[in-house]
Structure formats: structure tokens, C-alpha cells
Amino acid sequence: MRPSLRQAPCAGTAMQMQASMAAVLDHLPVGVVLIDPAGRIRHVNRAALAMFGAADASDLVGKPCHGTLCELGCCSVLDPAESTASYEAEALRADGTRIDVLKSAIRLDLNGERLLLESFIDITERKEAEEVRRRSEARFKTLFEHAGDAIMIHDREGRLLDVNQEACARLGYTRRELLAMTLTDVEAADAPPAPPAEAADRPAVYATAYLRRDGRRLPVEVSARAFDFAGRPAVLSIARDITERLQAERQLQQAKEAAEASNRAKGDFLARMSHEVRTPINGVIGMTQLAMEAESAHEQAEYLHAVKESADSLLAIVNDILDFSKIEAGKVHLDLARFSLRRCVASAVRSLAAPAEAKGLELLAGVDAGVPDTLVGDAGRIRQILVNLVGNALKFTDEGQVALRVVADEVAAGAATIHLAVADTGIGISPDKQRTIFEAFEQADGSTTRRYGGTGLGLAITSDLAALMGGRVWVESEPGRGATFHVTLRLARPDAADEPAWLTRTDLRDMPVLVVDDNATGREFLLAALAQWDMRPMPAADGCDAMAKLRAAAAAGDPFGLVLLDADLAGADGFAVADAVARDAALDAPVIMMFHPARWQDVDDRLATGTLAAHVTRPVDPEQLSEAISKALNRPGRAQPPAASPRPAPRALHVLVAEDNRVNQVLLERLLKRRGHRVTVAADGAAALDAWRAGGIDVVLADLHMPALDGPALAAAIRRAEGLTGRRTPIVAMTADATADQRGRCLAAGMDAH
Incomplete structure (x- = not known):
């Protein structure tokens, strides 16, 4: 039933009632506006005046509701005769600003007139708070979903209430699957558990491990704290993947x-x-x-x-x-130049022949036929690598042999990868030590230094030098079964690389040759060396086998043209075999004896009697072997130069020695005088300059580091003085620093050699 006011019995009574109503409305905390049937404002209470920013009722009364309190066409109360339920709307203030209101309208009859009573509650602050909360929730959701860490919200019992996409990605589950699980379900069984729920009332940071869907562990650091989630107590856990950490x-x-x-x-x-x-x-x-x-x-x-x-x-x-x-210090620079690889190998092995013989070890070396001989590299450093490896093998081998094998892993037009392998029959190396032995200051066993001596730096130096040459070093070994050290080197090949004549000789093709050596590796190396000249080598392991094969070949009409014979055969001395060959008239093969220097006397005796045609020392150098074959067959393997006239004896020189070290002074003076030279010694650069100025000096040997004037300063002073005379005295620098930089400084100072 619509509210209504009966018509008053008199005008005075009606006015009193209206005044009373106005007084009541003014005391209401909500804004009240009375609108007549024409849609004009009839009355506003104090709360409405304040709400709409009007100074006085006259600012609003009499004006149309639409356009004054709300935008035209924006008010849902279009018919003043209709009542409405509460709804949210936007209202206009007198200054043109807008406020959010909760609005309702009631139709009533007042003194026979149908009016509309509208009430307004200012909800601007509430709407602003809701907007702030909405934005906050949106930001939280954005951060929640886009965080780089796994975030999980769970209740005090560990049931998961919400998870972000990162948690799904890290653990390998879908969101729906995780929300059906508990925190215990995702934690690894042996991982430290999460702190009790009550501990989450204060921030807690702990390390644990989650278990992915595929069974892999995910180590995490979790930061957890309690908070209110949708009106219920919960715990926010942020888990950071700490695998990399x-x-x-x-x-x-x-x-x-x-x-x-x-x-x-x-x-x-x-x-x-x-x-x-x-x-x-x-x-x-x-x-x-x-x-x-x-x-x-x-x-x-x-x-x-x-x-x-x-x-x-x-x-x-x-x-x-x-x-x-x-x-x-990174100060090692390679001195690159053309060199002969086989001569480099022969030089390194020859320098270690004496220690090998002293220990009774067989030292062998072989270079594969497919290895190019002329290369570009630092021959001195390559020789150092070979001496380090072979010397190391000799040091740790008490019986048996040490064999150096050189092959080519790759040969291209402009470069080759050379593979050096040094195998010994020594003490071997345990697997756990095979990596550390290439590190500085390390040896397989500290006791090895006490027993064998040395710095323990040789392999580290070898490894670094190999790396400088584009290669690497490694070892294969078993304790008690010896070791094989491998080195690869990447070396350049010159554009015009003519191999030496002795290596490519063709005059020995199809010649049968008997190789007598009781060492299987030695026979293998010799057979390969002879095969590269297209000879037909046949092996024999001892003297009896050799004599049998020599006689069989002679009887078959295909005698051996040459015999390579080891002096130290097991069971039968090689010289005895050579004597037997010489006594047998049916055997006309020239014999080349391979021997260790300790048996020079036996060789000289057989050379004098003609039992031996030629000889080579062990380890056998292929170039020397080629020369020995040529001598034995009386067929030079290379063109011989025309006979030269006898060279005159070198004339005696007057040598100025500029050296401040007394021991070196005596050493140089004695060596030079033994060779017939006259020597003047100066203890410093200034004295040396005075001696040179006195005249008669043929050559100057100058130490680089001297008092008064050092070597370069002395050379510069001599060159300045010579500029006035037109003559030039040879000056040779003496120093332990053999680097290219030092040599360059010496030459720049006016010295002639270093």
C-alpha cells in the first residue's frame, strides 16, 4: 500500500505538518530530495545540501532533478510516480564534480499531490576503497602469475588453495592436479620438512626439495609467512629454484x-x-x-x-x-720456422741414448711413412716435448723398453696433425692420478720425486707447450703395466715442401733385405723404414733364424742384397752372426751392424777385417741408416758434391771477451786459447771499449749484463766509433736469454749474432 498523508483539516495544520516533516528530514543522516510530478525539486534536507555541494536550498529547489542531480538520460527514475529499489548511481555536485551514491525512490501522496521521495547515501569512499582493493588484487594476481618463483598458498593443514603458473611449470603438474594435492605430496620424502604452521606467523626461510612429476628433485629455498586468504588463515610459500646456486x-x-x-x-x-x-x-x-x-x-x-x-x-x-x-706469465712465444721432423726426433732420442743404455733399456723410435718431414713449427719446443716424455719414461722404467712412435692423424694441404706416442714398460699410473699429473707441482706419488728426482714440472710444461701448438696431452696406463703418453700437435706445412732426397730415394726398390733384431718393436720400426724405400724386408728374431733364411734365399737363387744386424741378440751375439756370414762363401750379403756405443771396439775390429760393410748406432736414425746402406752397397743415395780443395786451417784471432763473471772469464779464455786464439779479457763494458780502441781486435764476445756499460751499450759505442773508420768488428752477444725478443734487441743494438 502506497504511503500517503490525509488532507489536513485546515491550511495551518498542513503547514505545521510540512514544517515538522522538514525538521525530521533535516535530522536524517542521508540526503533526501522531494520531487514534484513535473520532475522539479520541491525540497532538500541539510544532508542533501552538503552532499551535492549546495550553499542554500534555493540553489536546488525549483530546478529539474534530471540535469541538476544526475545527467540527463542517466537516471533510472524516469517516471516520478514510480518507486524504485536501492541502486548505485553517479550524482552531480554543484561544482560539476561527480560522486558515487546509493539511491532509492519512494512514491507518496502529500496533500493530494503525488510526489517522489529520493534518498541518497554517498558511497564515494567505499567505491574508491573497492577500486583500490580491486587494483591491488589485480596487481597481486599479475605478480602471482608472472613471478619467476613457484608460489603456493596452502592452509594450516597443508592443503593447496592456489598456485601460480611457475609452480605448475617447475613441478610438471597442471593447476587442477596441484590443487588436489597437499604440501607433503610435493615435498621429497628425504627433504627437510616445512616448519609447523604456527611458525608461519612470523616469516620463515628454509631449504628443502620438491619432487617433480618426472621424479627429479628440485632443490628450493622457501620463504613462508601467514596471511589472510579469502577470509581464512593461510600460508604463502614462495619457493626459489636454487639448483644453479x-x-x-x-x-x-x-x-x-x-x-x-x-x-x-x-x-x-x-x-x-x-x-x-x-x-x-x-x-x-x-x-x-x-x-x-x-x-x-x-x-x-x-x-x-x-x-x-x-x-x-x-x-x-x-x-x-x-x-x-x-x-x-704467458711469455712463451713459439719461434716458427721450417724444420725436419725426423731430424728433430732423431736429435731428441739421440740425446737420451746414454741414460737408456746406462739403465739397460732399449730405446726405440719410429716415424710412420705417411708423416710429412718438412713442417713449420718451433723445432726447439717440439724437441723439448720429446725429451720430456721420453726422459720421463726412462726415469720410471727399470727394465724393458721405451718406444717413441710418430704418426700423422691428419695431413692437409697447409697443415698436419702430428701424433707422438711414448710407450714404456715402467711402473704405470693409477687411473685417479692420470689427470693430475699434467698439473703443475703434481706427480703421481710424492715419493716418486724422492726416489727419481726432478721438479715434477715436465709434464705440466709439455701440456702447456702442446696447447700452444693447438694440441693436447693424455695418458693411457695401468699400474704395473707401463704407460703410453700421447701428444698431438697442429703444425703448418710450407707451400713448397720438398722432402729430403734420402727419404724419397728410389734406387733401393725391390731389393731383398734381412732385418735381424730380437726386439719386436725394433723390427717393426726397421721394416717400416725400409718399406718406405720400396725394399723387400724380411724379419728374423735371432741368429739361427737369420742364418737359415740367408742360406734358404741363396739356395733359391734370390739372395738377400743386404743384412741389418743387431749387435746384442738374445742367445747369440750379433758379431758372431756377422763372422758366420763372412765365413760362408755362399752368402755374399753386406752386413750393416746396429749397435750401442759401448761396443765401438767390436765394430772397429770387424770394419778393419771387412766383416762389416757399414754401421749405425742405436737408436737407429733413418737418415743415418740411408747413408749406411749407400756405403754398404757403394751406391750413394744422394748426389755427391765435387771434390773441394783442402780448406786452409782457420787463422788465429784476437778475441776481446767482455765478461764480469770470473768463472766465465776463465772458461772462455781457456776454450779460445785451446783453439789457437789470442784473448783479451775485460771485466766491464768501459774496460772493453778501451781495449777495443787500442786496436787489433778481430771479434768481440760481449756479456749483456756488465757494470759501467752493458753489452748493448758497448755495441752501440763501438758502432758509433766505427762510423768514422769504415771498418766493422763482429760482435757476438753472450746471454742465457735465448728468446726472439732478446735476439732482436741485440741485433738492434748493432750486434751481429746472439
């Missing part, structure tokens, strides 16, 4: 342990070097003293031989330390 921590720990191990190794190295350096120094001092007191030349020679051995040992230690220091 843990890996970095492990690597850091490994690096720390490696650094500590390196420091320990360096300490051990210094302690060893203190011993290694002092030992030969003591030997030099002690044996020198004994040599000075010796009464016989034989005794003195014995002591001096020991002095030389100690000095050689000390020099090897110093060279290793200096080389490694240069490599560590």
Missing part, C-alpha cells in the same frame, strides 16, 4: 679445495726443490774440493765427471723452473 657453491668449494691442494703442492714443491737444488750444489762443491786435492789424473777425472753430472742435474732443474715461470 647449489652448483655454484659446489664449484666454489671444489675451487677452494683445489686452491688449497695447489698451495699444499706448491709447498711440497718448494720443499722438494730445496732438496733437489742443494743436492747437486753440494755435489759440485764437494767433488770440486776432492778434485783439487786429487793426486792422480785418473782420480781427478772421476771427480770432475761427478761434478759435470751434478751440474747437468742442476741445469735441468733450473731450466724446468724457468720454462714453467715463462709459461705461467
Whole structure:
């Protein structure tokens, strides 16, 4: 039933009632507006005046509701006679601004007039708060879904209430699957559990591990704290993947342990070097003293031989330390030039023949026929690698053999990859030590240094040098079964690479040759060397086998044209076999004896009697073998130069030695005088310059580091003085620094050689 007011019995009563109503409306906390049937504002209460920003009722009364309190066409109360339920709307204020209101309208009859009573509640602050909350929720949702960490919301019992996309991606589950799980379901069984729910009332950070759908572990660091989620207590857990951090921590720990191990190794190295350096120094001092007191030349020679051995040992230690220091400082530069690989190999092996023979070891070397001989590289450093590896093998081998094999892994037009392999029958290396032995200051066993000596830097130097040449180093070994060290080197090939004549000779094609050697590896290397000249080699393992094959070939009418015979055959001496061949008239094959230097006397005796046609020392150098074959067959393998007239004896020179070290002065003076030269010694650069100015000097040997004037300054002073005379005195620099940079500085200062 519509509200209505009965018509008043008199005008006074009606006015009183209207005044009373106005007073009541003014005390209401909501804005009230009375609108007549024409849609004009009839009355507003105080709350409405304040709400709409009007100073006085006259600012609103009499004006149309639409356009004054609301936008035209925007009000849902189009018929003033209709009542409406509450709804939210936007209202206009007197200053043109808008406010959000909760509006309702009631139709009533007042004194027979149909009016509309509208009430307004200002909800602007509430709407603003809702907007702030909506934006906050939107930001949270954006951050929640786009966070780089896995975020999970769970209740106090661990049931998952919400998860973000990163959590799904990290764990491998769909959102629906995760929301049907609990926190315990995703935690690894052996991982530290989450703190109790009550602990989440304050922020908690802990490390744990989740289990992915595929069974893999996901180590995480979780930050958890309690909060209100949709009106219920919950816990927000942010889990960060710490896989990389843990890996970095492990690597850091490994690096720390490696650094500590390196420091320990360096300490051990210094302690060893203190011993290694002092030992030969003591030997030099002690044996020198004994040599000075010796009464016989034989005794003195014995002591001096020991002095030389100690000095050689000390020099090897110093060279290793200096080389490694240069490599560590990045100051090693390769001196690239054309060189013969086979001559480099022969030189390295020949230098180690004496220590091999002293230990009773067989030292063998073979270069595959497919390996190019003329290459571009640092021959000195390659020789150093070979000496390091072969010398190391000899050091750790007490019986058996050491064999160097050279093959080509790849040969292209402009480059070749050369593979060096040194195999020994020594003590071997355990698998856990095979990687560390190439590190500085490391050896397979600290006791090896005490037993075998050395710096322990040789393999580290070899590894670094190989890396400089584009290669690498590795080892294959078993304890007690020897070791094989491998090195690859990437070397350039010159554009016009003519191989040496001895390597490509064709005059031996199809010649049958008997190779007599009781060492299988030695036979293999010799057979390969002879095959590259297209000869027809046949092996024999001992003297009996050799004689049988020689006689069988002669009887068949295809005798051997040559015999290569090892002097030290097992069971039968090689010289006895050579004697037997010489006595048998049916055997007319020239014999080339392969021997160790200790048997020179036996060789000389057979050469004198004609039993031997030629000889080569072991390890066999293929170039020397070619020369020996030519001599034995009386067929030179290369063109012989025309006979030269006898060379005159070298004339005696007046040599100026500029050297401040007394020992070096004596050494140089004695060596030069033994060769018939006259020597003047100057102890510093200034004295040397005065001696040169005195005249008569044929050549100057100048130390680079002297008082008064150093070597380069002395050379420069001499060259300036010579500019006035037109003559030039040869000046040779003397220094232990053999680098290309130092040589360049010497030449730039006016010196002629270094």
C-alpha cells in the first residue's frame, strides 16, 4: 500500500505538518530530495545540501532533478510516480564534480499531490576503497602469475588453495592436479620438512626439495609467512629454484679445495726443490774440493765427471723452473720456422741414448711413412716435448723398453696433425692420478720425486707447450703395466715442401733385405723404414733364424742384397752372426751392424777385417741408416758434391771477451786459447771499449749484463766509433736469454749474432 498523508483539516495544520516533516528530514543522516510530478525539486534536507555541494536550498529547489542531480538520460527514475529499489548511481555536485551514491525512490501522496521521495547515501569512499582493493588484487594476481618463483598458498593443514603458473611449470603438474594435492605430496620424502604452521606467523626461510612429476628433485629455498586468504588463515610459500646456486657453491668449494691442494703442492714443491737444488750444489762443491786435492789424473777425472753430472742435474732443474715461470706469465712465444721432423726426433732420442743404455733399456723410435718431414713449427719446443716424455719414461722404467712412435692423424694441404706416442714398460699410473699429473707441482706419488728426482714440472710444461701448438696431452696406463703418453700437435706445412732426397730415394726398390733384431718393436720400426724405400724386408728374431733364411734365399737363387744386424741378440751375439756370414762363401750379403756405443771396439775390429760393410748406432736414425746402406752397397743415395780443395786451417784471432763473471772469464779464455786464439779479457763494458780502441781486435764476445756499460751499450759505442773508420768488428752477444725478443734487441743494438 502506497504511503500517503490525509488532507489536513485546515491550511495551518498542513503547514505545521510540512514544517515538522522538514525538521525530521533535516535530522536524517542521508540526503533526501522531494520531487514534484513535473520532475522539479520541491525540497532538500541539510544532508542533501552538503552532499551535492549546495550553499542554500534555493540553489536546488525549483530546478529539474534530471540535469541538476544526475545527467540527463542517466537516471533510472524516469517516471516520478514510480518507486524504485536501492541502486548505485553517479550524482552531480554543484561544482560539476561527480560522486558515487546509493539511491532509492519512494512514491507518496502529500496533500493530494503525488510526489517522489529520493534518498541518497554517498558511497564515494567505499567505491574508491573497492577500486583500490580491486587494483591491488589485480596487481597481486599479475605478480602471482608472472613471478619467476613457484608460489603456493596452502592452509594450516597443508592443503593447496592456489598456485601460480611457475609452480605448475617447475613441478610438471597442471593447476587442477596441484590443487588436489597437499604440501607433503610435493615435498621429497628425504627433504627437510616445512616448519609447523604456527611458525608461519612470523616469516620463515628454509631449504628443502620438491619432487617433480618426472621424479627429479628440485632443490628450493622457501620463504613462508601467514596471511589472510579469502577470509581464512593461510600460508604463502614462495619457493626459489636454487639448483644453479647449489652448483655454484659446489664449484666454489671444489675451487677452494683445489686452491688449497695447489698451495699444499706448491709447498711440497718448494720443499722438494730445496732438496733437489742443494743436492747437486753440494755435489759440485764437494767433488770440486776432492778434485783439487786429487793426486792422480785418473782420480781427478772421476771427480770432475761427478761434478759435470751434478751440474747437468742442476741445469735441468733450473731450466724446468724457468720454462714453467715463462709459461705461467704467458711469455712463451713459439719461434716458427721450417724444420725436419725426423731430424728433430732423431736429435731428441739421440740425446737420451746414454741414460737408456746406462739403465739397460732399449730405446726405440719410429716415424710412420705417411708423416710429412718438412713442417713449420718451433723445432726447439717440439724437441723439448720429446725429451720430456721420453726422459720421463726412462726415469720410471727399470727394465724393458721405451718406444717413441710418430704418426700423422691428419695431413692437409697447409697443415698436419702430428701424433707422438711414448710407450714404456715402467711402473704405470693409477687411473685417479692420470689427470693430475699434467698439473703443475703434481706427480703421481710424492715419493716418486724422492726416489727419481726432478721438479715434477715436465709434464705440466709439455701440456702447456702442446696447447700452444693447438694440441693436447693424455695418458693411457695401468699400474704395473707401463704407460703410453700421447701428444698431438697442429703444425703448418710450407707451400713448397720438398722432402729430403734420402727419404724419397728410389734406387733401393725391390731389393731383398734381412732385418735381424730380437726386439719386436725394433723390427717393426726397421721394416717400416725400409718399406718406405720400396725394399723387400724380411724379419728374423735371432741368429739361427737369420742364418737359415740367408742360406734358404741363396739356395733359391734370390739372395738377400743386404743384412741389418743387431749387435746384442738374445742367445747369440750379433758379431758372431756377422763372422758366420763372412765365413760362408755362399752368402755374399753386406752386413750393416746396429749397435750401442759401448761396443765401438767390436765394430772397429770387424770394419778393419771387412766383416762389416757399414754401421749405425742405436737408436737407429733413418737418415743415418740411408747413408749406411749407400756405403754398404757403394751406391750413394744422394748426389755427391765435387771434390773441394783442402780448406786452409782457420787463422788465429784476437778475441776481446767482455765478461764480469770470473768463472766465465776463465772458461772462455781457456776454450779460445785451446783453439789457437789470442784473448783479451775485460771485466766491464768501459774496460772493453778501451781495449777495443787500442786496436787489433778481430771479434768481440760481449756479456749483456756488465757494470759501467752493458753489452748493448758497448755495441752501440763501438758502432758509433766505427762510423768514422769504415771498418766493422763482429760482435757476438753472450746471454742465457735465448728468446726472439732478446735476439732482436741485440741485433738492434748493432750486434751481429746472439
